[in-house]
Amino acid sequence: MAKQFGNSLDNMRELGKLVVLKIGPGNFQQGFSVTLQIGGETQRPTVELVGALPTAPDLPLLYQQWQTAYRQLQVPHRLESEPNMVTNVSWVGDCQEMADALCDLMNHWLTQADFQAIHNKLLEQLSPSDNIRMVVQTEDPLLKRLPWHQWVLLQRYPRLELALSAPVYEQVEAPHTRSKTVRILAILGEATGLDLATDRSLLQNLPGVDLHFLPAPDRAVLNQYLWQPQGWDILFFAGHSNSTGSNGQISLNAQESLTIPELKYALSKAVQRGLAIAIFNSCDGLGLAQDLADLHIPQILVMREPVPDRVAHEFLKGFLESFSRDTSLYLSVREARERLQGLENEFPCATWLPILCQNLAQQPPTWQSLQGQVPSPNLGAPxxxxxxxxxxxxxxxxxxxxxxxxSLELAAYDRFLRWWPLWETPDHRIVVIENTATDLKQQGLDKTSDASITDETLLKLLQKLETFAPRVIGVDIYHAHPIADDLPELKQRLESASNVVSLCKHPSMSAETGGIGPPPNATLPHESLGFSDLLEDRDSRARRILLAMEPLPGSVCTAHKSFAAIVAAQYLAPGALDNSQNPWLEHVFWPEEHEQFQLQQVKVPRLTPSSGGYRLPAEAFGGYQQLLRYRHLPDLEHIAQSYSLGQVLQADFNGQDLRDRIVLIGTTALEFGGGDIEERDFWKTPYTTSERPEDMIPGVFIQAHIISQLVSAVDDDRPFLSTxxxxxxxxxxxxxxxxxxxxxxxxxxxxxxxxxxxxxxxxxxxxxxxxxxxxxxxxxxxxxxxxxxxxxxxxxxxxxx
The missing domain is CATH 1.20.58 (Methane Monooxygenase Hydroxylase; Chain G, domain 1)
Incomplete structure (x- = not known):
């Protein structure tokens, strides 16, 4: 599995960028025109830029001086004998000194103003994490020999390798291999003074290959093998070779040498039958590469200069090890080339020698593709x-x-609610009567009062409202003190009026004392009493509603169901709560795990301690909870039509808006404390964006939103929020x-x-x-x-x- 993953990993790396540097006609005395193209591996170029390389008249001379110094090194190499070859010894230090001077001049040349636009575009478009194939396309012989990989700019990109390409190229349609092995034709040429046995051993150690050796063949035998109908994937040559001008020559045996054009037809047929790579592990191979490129061989790997035996072996070993692991062809060349640096104390500039020559019309193959496995980015997810x-x-x-x-999830939840378009309208079924600061003053109440409405005022209000025939009256005001003995009508109305709903408050979840009960001297039926408890999260925002809960033992508040739930149920079916045969508001299986709260035919989904973004501890969670789905309005207080208490009590008040509606009575005076009773009845919501007290919502409007949510679920099919x-x-x-x-x-x-x-x-x-x-x-x-x-x-x- 690890091998399969490694193969897939390197296949995916092929999906990188292709950079083509087209260097047009010119010379070092007059300069060169340059065109830069950058694109994806399988895409047309997305960037093209025209620039120029300036004059560099000293560069050819300095290269020749380095080349002379390099070729005068007295080390055995695979170059064919040259009659005028210099034999004196050039010290390694001298060669390295000339190499450094050549690199310095080349990098100075590539930073001149004429070329700066291309230099900057490469920095802009390429990233060090990119997989990059860079191809220098030129026909100038010296440009092909320059050590481009020593360009300082390219040192920034650890996954880049550079190749050469001819200005003219052509795609050759070849059939996909049907073999499950990589077919290699290995030519071991004239071997005087060479160790070709090591080349042979390295090839034999490759996995999954069909390997055929031709030791010192003659031209006829080689021609016959190249014409074989099954075709070859890789053509390998090791032995003596050299280049004269733009032409190359290889030594097949002690008596016979030949040039690439002398095998033109056989090699062309081999390309048509699938030849993908030609490797010439021999000296001075750029002339060979030029001749092979004319035959449109897809990939050609040669040595720029004479190569010592040991360098040839080390490069071949590193390349074959990497490429056979299905590392990309370019990165395999780079890895093997860079491994040669360890030999440069003995063989200077060894890393300059290997160069890949690319037919730009062909995609580089992988080891898997040569085995008939065409890699795809979408096959075999790593x-x-x-x-x-x-x-x-x-x-x-x-x-x-x-x-x-x-906290992050609740903040995102709030933002989603605030950003939703204002598409909802106020609920016409609800009317709010506000007990304002002015009303409180007219009643003679202030911040020190232990009530927020007098019994006389409440009785007058209930009497006045009765004349307008609302369907339900919800008194969202605590009435913890006894009803005055001289107001028996108020006590009677609270106890017997089927459409008046009062409230109480449970003690906190963590306390067994406290809470606020109904009037001590009144006995309110269960269908007329609900608890008003609202829930707030750690950021003091009210996002959840409590529909039902089990009262704590000894609590002054004995209500099982919420004030809002009872008001909603009374509106939907007046009097139904008192009919056990038709329970419009049902909370069953309490307190079992699978309890269900139901309002008429609508089942209310229960919020759990881990619903949505909540992660609530058990001690902070209790009862049957649900998310509060506010009506999204410009102002949450616009949920319903509202009047002040003073307006309603005026003699000329026209209460037609109250007929058959839900009427809620609540205190909205922010500055009124009401002792400990009312001081927390202002709430932050998901729509609250500041800490100012005036941006908080009175509790009566929160109750209006809850009632609207419950009634709308039944009458309007408005869904509850769920997770x-x-x-x-x-x-x-x-x-x-x-x-x-x-x-x-x-x-x-x-x-x-x-x-x-x-x-x-x-x-x-x-x-x-x-x-x-x-x-x-x-x-x-x-x-x-x-x-x-x-x-x-x-x-x-x-x-x-």
């Missing part, structure tokens, strides 16, 4: 990307389980983790940021719209974290490979 995505998901889910993401179960949420989060890993693993660099931003925006829009239309709270924060985290993790992993 398990490491999946493993990294899984690790990021596990870490995020663990953090979420421990509550580390709750996915844990399994679906985990699957959703993992989906985005793998999307991020896939994006970082497969995508071509020049489209990466576009796709990254597109997916991020898509995730946001999906979570935003799902919260509004089907009313599902979909995890956004953990999905965004794992998506981004997987992108970063996989990208970092690939950059180090």
């Amino acid at each position: 398990w490491m990307a999946g493993a990294l995505a899984t690790a990021v998901t596990a870490a995020t889910l663990a953090m979420r389980l421990l509550g580390g993401l709750q 996915w179960n844990d399994g679906v949420e985990i699957a959703w989060i993992m989906l985005w983790a793998f999307a991020g890993a896939g994006l970082a693993w497969y995508l071509v660099k020049n489209r990466f940021w576009l796709m990254f931003l597109t997916l991020e925006v898509s995730l946001f829009l999906m979570c935003w719209s799902l919260l509004a239309v089907p009313a599902i709270w979909v995890p956004y924060v953990p999905a965004a974290i794992v998506f981004t985290g997987s992108v970063v993790a996989v990208s970092r992993y690939r950059s180090y490979q």
Whole structure:
């Protein structure tokens, strides 16, 4: 499995950038025209820029001086004997000194103003993490010999290798190999003074090859093998060779040498039958490369200068080891070339010798493709990307389980609610009567009072409202003191009026004392008394509602159901709460695990301590809870038509707006404390964006939103806010983790940021719209974290490979 992963990994790295530097006609005395093209491996160039290389009259002379110094090194090499070959010894230090001078002059030449635009464009378009094939396309012999890999700019890119290409090239259609092995024809030429046995041994150690050796063949035998109908994948030559001008020559045996044009027809047929790579592990091979390029051989690997035996062996060993692991052809050449640096104390400039010559119309093959396995970025998803995505998901889910993401998820939830368009209207079924600061003063109450409405005022208000025939009257004002003995009518109305709902308050979940009860001297039936408890999160915002709960033993508040639930039920079916045969408001199986709260035919989904973004401790969670779905209005206080208490009590008040409606009575005076009773009846909501007290919402309007939510669910089919179960949420989060890993693993660099931003925006829009239309709270924060985290993790992993 590890080998398979490694193969897939290197295949994916092929999906990089192709940089072509086209150097036009010219010379070092007049300069050269240059065209730069940059694009994806399988795409047309996306960048093209025209520039120039300035004059450099000293560069040819300095190269010749280095070449002379190099060829005067007294080391055995694979160059054919030259009659005028210089034999005096040139010290290694002298050769290295000339090499340094040549590199300095070449880099100075490549930083001149005429070439600066191309230099800057390369810096702009290329990243050190990119896989880059750079091809210098020229027909100038000296430009081909320059040590381009010593260009300082290219040292920034650890995954770049440079090749040469002829200005003229042509694609050759060859059939896909049907063999499961790599077919290699290995020619071992004239071997006087050479160790070709090592070349032979290195080839024999390759896995999955069909290897045929031709030791010292004559021309007829070689021609016959090249014509074999099954074809060859790799042509290999080791022995003596040299180049004269633009032509090359190889020594087949002690008596016979030949040039590439003398095998023109046989080699052309071999290319048509699938020959993909020609490797000439011999000296001075640029002339051979020129002749082979004329035959449109896809990839040619040669040595620029005479190559010592030991250097030839080390390069061949490194290249074959890397390439047979299915590392890309270019990176295999780079890796093997750089390994030669360890020999440069004995063989200076050894890393300058190997050069790849590319037919630009052909894609470089891989070891797998030569075996008939055509690699594809979409086949065999690498398990490491999946493993990294899984690790990021596990870490995020663990953090979420421990509550580390709750504040972020609630903040995102609030923002989604605030950003949704204002498309809802006030609820015409509800009217709010506000007990304002002016009303309180007229009643003679102030901040020190232990009540927020007098019994006389409440009785007058109930009497006045009765004349307008509202369907339900909800008194959202605590009445903890006994009813005055001289007001028996108020006591009678609160106890017997079927459409008047009063409230009480349970003690806090963690306390067994406290709470606020109904009037001590009144006995209110269960269908006329609900608890008013609202829930707030750690940031003091009211996002949840409490529909039912079991009263604590000895509590002054004995209500099982909430004030809002009872008001809603009374509106939907007046008097039904008192009919045990037709329970319109039902809370069954209490306190079993599978309890269900139901309002008429509508079942209310229960919020659990781990629903959505919540991770609530058991001690902070109790009762039957649900998310509060506010009506999205310009001002939450516009949920309903409202009047002040003083307006309603005026003699000329026209109460037709109250007929058959839900009327809520509540205190809205922010500056009124009401002792300990009312001081917390102003609330922050998801729509609250400041800490100013005046931006808080009076409790009576929160109750109006809850009642509207319950009534709308029955009458208007307006859904309750719900969440996915844990399994679906985990699957959703993992989906985005793998999307991020896939994006970082497969995508071509020049489209990466576009796709990254597109997916991020898509995730946001999906979570935003799902919260509004089907009313599902979909995890956004953990999905965004794992998506981004997987992108970063996989990208970092690939950059180090």
